[in-house]
Amino acid sequence: MNKMMPWFRILFLGLISLLGFNNDIFAQNTLVSPQDFTAFDTPNDAGGSVSLTWRVVPENNKPEVPYLILAATAPDGPWFEQTTLVNLKSDYPQYFGLSASNKLWSYCEITDFKQSLTDDNPKPITATTYFKLAVTDGSKTLGFSSVVSAMHQGNWFDASKINILIFVVIFSFVIMFFISLARKNPDLFIRRIPGLDAIEEAIGRATEMGKPILYLNGLDGMGSLSTIAATSILGKVARKVANYDSQIKVPCRDPIVMSVCQEVVREAYLEAGRPDAYNQDNIFFITDDQFAYAAAVDGLMVRHKPAANLYMGYYYAESLLLAETGAAIGAIQIAGTDSITQLPFFITTCDYTLMGEELYAASAYLSREPLQTGSLKGQDFTKGLIILILILGSLASTAGITFLVNLFKTF
Amino acid sequence: MPESITTMQIIETWLAVGFTLMIYTFLYKDNPIFKLGEYIYVGLTAGYAVCYAWFTVIWPDLIYPLYRALTVSFHIKQWEKPLESHENLWLIIPLVLGILMLTRFSSKFNWLSRYTLAFIMGSVSGMSIPLVVSANIFKQMVPTLNPFWGPEVTIFQTINTCLILVGVIAVLIYFFFSVEHKGAVNKVARLGIFYMMVSFGAAFGYTVMARESLVIGRVTKLIKWASPDYYYATIILLFIIIGLVVLTELFSSRGERTE
Numbered sequence: 052m053n054k055m056m057p058w059f060r061i062l063f064l065g066l067i068s069l070l071g072f073n074n075d076i077f078a079q080n081t082l083v084s085p086q087d088f089t090a091f092d093t094p095n096d097a098g099g100s101v102s103l104t105w106r107v108v109p110e111n112n113k114p115e116v117p118y119l120i121l122a123a124t125a126p127d128g129p130w131f132e133q134t135t136l137v138n139l140k141s142d143y144p145q146y147f148g149l150s151a152s153n154k155l156w157s158y159c160e161i162t163d164f165k166q167s168l169t170d171d172n173p174k175p176i177t178a179t180t181y182f183k184l185a186v187t188d189g190s191k192t193l194g195f196s197s198v199v200s201a202m203h204q205g206n207w208f209d210a211s212k213i214n215i216l217i218f219v220v221i222f223s224f225v226i227m228f229f230i231s232l233a234r235k236n237p238d239l240f241i242r243r244i245p246g247l248d249a250i251e252e253a254i255g256r257a258t259e260m261g262k263p264i265l266y267l268n269g270l271d272g273m274g275s276l277s278t279i280a281a282t283s284i285l286g287k288v289a290r291k292v293a294n295y296d297s298q299i300k301v302p303c304r305d306p307i308v309m310s311v312c313q314e315v316v317r318e319a320y321l322e323a324g325r326p327d328a329y330n331q332d333n334i335f336f337i338t339d340d341q342f343a344y345a346a347a348v349d350g351l352m353v354r355h356k357p358a359a360n361l362y363m364g365y366y367y368a369e370s371l372l373l374a375e376t377g378a379a380i381g382a383i384q385i386a387g388t389d390s391i392t393q394l395p396f397f398i399t400t401c402d403y404t405l406m407g408e409e410l411y412a413a414s415a416y417l418s419r420e421p422l423q424t425g426s427l428k429g430q431d432f433t434k435g436l437i438i439l440i441l442i443l444g445s446l447a448s449t450a451g452i453t454f455l456v457n458l459f460k461t462f
Numbered sequence: 463m464p465e466s467i468t469t470m471q472i473i474e475t476w477l478a479v480g481f482t483l484m485i486y487t488f489l490y491k492d493n494p495i496f497k498l499g500e501y502i503y504v505g506l507t508a509g510y511a512v513c514y515a516w517f518t519v520i521w522p523d524l525i526y527p528l529y530r531a532l533t534v535s536f537h538i539k540q541w542e543k544p545l546e547s548h549e550n551l552w553l554i555i556p557l558v559l560g561i562l563m564l565t566r567f568s569s570k571f572n573w574l575s576r577y578t579l580a581f582i583m584g585s586v587s588g589m590s591i592p593l594v595v596s597a598n599i600f601k602q603m604v605p606t607l608n609p610f611w612g613p614e615v616t617i618f619q620t621i622n623t624c625l626i627l628v629g630v631i632a633v634l635i636y637f638f639f640s641v642e643h644k645g646a647v648n649k650v651a652r653l654g655i656f657y658m659m660v661s662f663g664a665a666f667g668y669t670v671m672a673r674e675s676l677v678i679g680r681v682t683k684l685i686k687w688a689s690p691d692y693y694y695a696t697i698i699l700l701f702i703i704i705g706l707v708v709l710t711e712l713f714s715s716r717g718e719r720t721e
Contacts, residue, residue, distance in 0.1 A: 215592050215600065222595075242642050274586040276594055310566060311579055340507030346485065346500045353492040368669075395666035406658065408637045416639075431640040437603065438631050444607035445627055456607045461596040 083110050084194030085118070085184040090201035093160060094146050095212075098205030100162040101176060102146065105184055105196065107157050118157075119185040119192065122164060126181050126198055132168045133161060135187075145211040145462030176203060211462045225432055230425030239424050246385055246403035247416045253359035253383045254291050262358035263298040263333075264288070267348065267373070268312060269364020269388065270341060272305045277389050280411050281364035282308070282315050284387070287417040288361065289316040293323035301334040302351060304344045309336045345369035349376040362386040362401070363410065366393045374400035387413060467691055479687050479695045482680065483703045494710045495703060524560075528553045606630050629657040 088105040092098075103120065121130040136159055147153050163173030164180065184196040233239050257264045266288060268281040285301065292299045299316065303309035313334045320329035337347045349372060352360070360377040362370070362384070370386075370393040377384045378400050386397035387405030397404045405413060411430075415423035444455035484499030531550035559578045565571040608623040609615055615623075635647060636654030643651045688696035 212592065212596070215595050218595055218599070219591060239640075240642070241639050244639075272586075273582055274590060276590055279583075279587065279590075307579075307582055310563065310575065311583070313566075314576065314579060338504045338508040339511045340503075343500075343503045343507040346488075347504045349488065350492065350497065350500050368673075371673075391661070392665050392669060395662040396669070398662065399666075412639050427639055431638050434634050434638060437599070438634055441603065441606055441627060441630060444603075445610065445623070448607050449609040449611060451609075451612070456604060459600045459603045459607070461600045 082186055082188065082193050083108050085186055085196035088182075088184045088196035088199055090180075090182045090199040092201055092203050092206075095206055095209040098203050099175065100160050101180060101182075101201045101203050103159045103161060103182055103184070103199075104156045107155055117187050118159075119187050120159060120161065121183050121185065122161070123181045124164075124178060126200065130183070131164070131166055133165050134159070135168070144460070149457050149460070178202065214458060215461065222429070222433055226426050226429035229429040229432065230422055233421035233425030233428065237419070237421050237424070239428060241412070241416055241419075241424065241427065244405070244409055244412065244416055246387065246405045246409065247413050249383070249385055249403045250288060250361070250417065251291065253361070253385060254288070254295055254297060256383055257358035258295040258297040260358045263300050263355060264292060264359045264361065265348075265352065265355075265357040265377075265382070266299055266301045266361045267364065268301065268303060268308055269362075269366055270304050270344070270369070271365040273307050273311060275365050277363075277365035277410065278305075278308060280414065281387070282311050283414040284361075284363050284410075284417065285312055286315045286319045287414060289319035290323050293320045293325040293328055296325070296328065298330075299333060300351070300355070300357065302337050302344075302348055303335065304337065304339055304341075306336050306339075309334060341367060341369055342372075345372045348373055352376050352380055352382070356380050357382050360384045362388070362397065363405075363413075364388065365390050366397075368393075371396040371400065377401075472692060472695075475687050475692050476695050476699065479684065479699050480703070482684065483696075483699055487703060487707055490707065493707055495706050524553055524557060528557065602630075628653075633657055 086106040086108060088103070090101055090103050093100040093102040117135040119135050120133045122133045123130045143153070143158055146158075147156075161180075161182070162176065164176050165173040179200050179202040181198055181200045183198045185192045186194050254264060266285055268285065269275070269278055271278045273279065273282075289299055301309075301312050301316065303312060313331055316334055317326075317329050317331070320326055337344050352373075353376065357380075360374075360382045362373065362377075363386075366373075366388055367390070370388075370390070374384060374386065374397055384401040385403045385405070386401040387410040388394060388397060389407045389410055391407075394404065394406055408430075412427050415427040440455065440459075444459075447453075447455050481499050481503065484495050485503070487493055487499075488496045527550040531553070559581060562574045562578045565574040606626055608619070608626075610623055611620055632650050632654035634654070636643075636651040636658075638647070638651075641647050684696045686692075688694060
């Protein structure tokens with residue numbers, strides 16, 4: 052036993068010295084290998100990217116410590132350097148929710164496969180790709196993670212927008228409930244909106260003077276809710292125009308809007324029993340350039356001298372050019388827009404202005420159809436609900452409860 | 463002519479000055495010179511829009527990928543797959559929808575264009591609703607839900623929170639259509655109008671300032687273009703256009719007298 056002791060001592064001291072040497076390296080660099088490195092398809096996206104996460108380690112969480120991501124098309128390589136990262140962001144609520152533990156993870160999104168760090172022509176990832184993560188001190192690699200793999204795919208459902216879906220579903224049920232209520236009782240109360248009462252007056256005036264009515268749908272395309280509301284109001288106005296045997300002119304900035312307006316006006320004339328009076332040429336396209344359109348409409352105003360100008364929809368910098376010319380020719384002017392920056396110009400130059408949501412309410416107000424009246428009532432109910440949420444949410448926020456605030460966060 | 467100014471730039475300058483002054487004649491009244499400027503402007507922009515649509519949408523996003531999808535053989539390189547594969551055959555659907563829109567020129571088949579219009583209306587409504595809910599409701603609500611007080615809340619933040627919350631609620635109540643504006647509701651609604659008018663006043667002043675800077679910019683350019691470097695473009699064209707307006711006025715007044 053005693054003979055064995057020196058050998059045991061030598062071996063023991065050797066091991067200690069080896070460990071001591073390794074400890075020196077870690078002590079010098081104070082870095083550790085990446086931990087819990089994972090790769091997966093980026094959630095809630097249309098495909099095309101792979102996400103990588105790894106645990107935040109205090110020793111590595113320094114600005115001068117770059118991580119190096121390597122990728123390969125096979126698990127055993129060859130490995131290509133993709134990107135170096137410092138100061139990584141770890142909080143991506145659109146992908147990982149609002150959990151406080153998100154801050155414990157670093158995150159990186161990879162969309163392309165590079166042949167080198169300086170590859171200017173990276174290719175999109177098209178097959179399962181393998182990744183490993185290295186931690187470096189800026190010059191040499193100090194440790195690798197395990198190899199992980201992932202393949203991207205498009206997601207049919209964006210879970211980060213679930214709160215919007217729930218709101219829309221609840222809102223739809225509320226609207227449907229009030230529509231059914233309006234069908235049972237068509238005389239639901241809607242407060243007086245002077246600007247809309249004046250439309251009838253304007254059409255009457257135009258008929259008496261034997262002059263046309265100029266109707267503008269705004270400058271946005273059919274993707275804008277203001278334009279949809281404007282075309283809906285156009286239908287009601289055109290029906291009244293047909294009944295009065297007056298004339299309506301609708302210059303359009305968008306060819307699709309023009310086509311929709313032609314259909315809407317044609318339908319209105321049919322409903323009024325005057326299909327023969329419909330003239331498709333009165334709804335026409337001018338140009339899609341903002342100021343060329345404004346110049347042409349101004350010219351139209353001074354040459355045709357319409358008795359009434361109706362500006363519905365969304366407007367930009369041309370609003371004053373249009374409304375000022377309309378005021379100069381002495382036309383009765385009614386505007387309706389939800390463009391906050393242009394509302395002041397319409398208020399100062401028009402006889403009546405429908406502000407914001409009054410534009411959306413106009414169609415229901417003019418038609419008094421149960422479908423639209425019920426919808427308006429449903430909107431009012433939802434507004435009441437929002438007021439309640441705002442009061443409760445502010446109080447809850449004061450008490451340190453962030454549940455309601457998080458409920459309405461969108462990404 | 464300084465060497466830095468090319469002949470092309472001189473021509474462009476004369477055109478810019480000419481059209482600017484032609485459009486400005488509208489400040490006097492509608493006249494043939496303004497009409498000429500307006501028609502050229504409208505015609506050019508409409509033509510430009512067609513070319514723009516062709517070169518940025520129809521050719522690169524529809525015709526070219528569809529042509530490749532129909533003609534390219536399938537033994538292509540893996541990397542080229544997203545652009546040049548049979549997957550792009552789905553583009554036939556928008557092509558057919560686009561062609562259906564052209565049936566509006568036919569009185570017999572124009573009903574076919576309604577399919578395209580229905581598709582556009584349905585799809586844009588579907589796409590707009592979540593965006594509007596997100597941008598106009600949720601994104602507005604979150605900054606309103608601030609704490610009234612707390613360890614990190616200053617007195618000014620408390621005042622701000624109260625002002626914002628009261629303003630939002632008052633404006634929302636103004637837009638209630640189911641309740642008549644009488645009594646307490648009327649008072650709150652009037653407060654809402656007050657809030658809106660403050661906001662509109664600020665927007666008005668801001669926009670007027672921006673418009674003034676646009677006028678200053680254009681006048682500065684006109685002054686610059688009146689220099690010998692540009693062959694007195696502004697001065698010469700100003701006299702020509704004023705002369706033309708006077709002439710057209712004289713002719714039109716003589717025509718009216720003859721009638």
